[in-house]
Amino acid sequence: MSLSSNDIKVGETRESVLVEDLKRTRIVQYAGASGDFNPLHTDERFAVEAAGYPGVFAHGMLSMGMTGRVLTDWVGPESLLRYGVRFKAQVWPGDTLTATVTVDSIDDTPDAPVAHFTLRTVNQNGVEVVTGTAAARLEP
């Protein structure tokens, strides 16, 4: 069941804490579910000694997947038309992520009203880790 166009206004925002103190195990869980076993994300020794990073870091797609919840909890999981992000900074174990979604505009289309959103996920230092846009179909 999607959201009605009466229930959403341009400029409205929703904020959600996606994860507190991200654990390495959680990154392993995402690797298993997604099938992306890049050792950069799960193999500390590889990440440090072979790849030259300070340690393992989360899949961008884990951050995008978590960020999607702030959207689907609002508009419903069946009504998304588009969802796209840019990965701005890495997400490290121990990070706490907060996502904000804002209604940019609502357009009438021949089928149904469509809401356009901007998304922004920041870490505990306020650094943007994911930014993006999305669109969802609304009930007339």
Place this chain on the structure above:
Amino acid sequence: MTGQPIPQPFPVEAGHIMMFARAIGDEHPAYQGQSALAPPTFTMASAHYDPDYHLRPKPDEEWFGSGGGPGVMAEGGGGLHAEQHFEYHRPVRAGETLYAHTVPGRSWEKQGRSGRLLFSERVTEYRDADGEPVVSAVTVAVVPEGPATPKDAR
């Protein structure tokens, strides 16, 4: 998700959706049960069904991660995911099989802080058994030119 000549079957299974939804921390009831919907980023998990997927260890093949030693950066292994875009033609549901077909998209370069950055797109169309488009996905990867160097501290 390399450019396979024929579309890759991707059976969408309820248990797989459950595991994926748990991994992204989403307990929405729509993602549970035999007729579960898939979360918006779920089609990435089609990697499990790509026989040539390069980010999965395989028996009897050299794996680039650590074992007795730290491992080695594979060619292009310094690459990172820069952007990801999805267009949804309809929701994905447990019990159906999607067919993923990936082709290279645009490629371009940009001057970064420490050298050239090479960007490239992979475009994957997920179609249903009737050939109807379900999800269109664009992955943008970025690879720094030259050998891997120590990365920025966190």
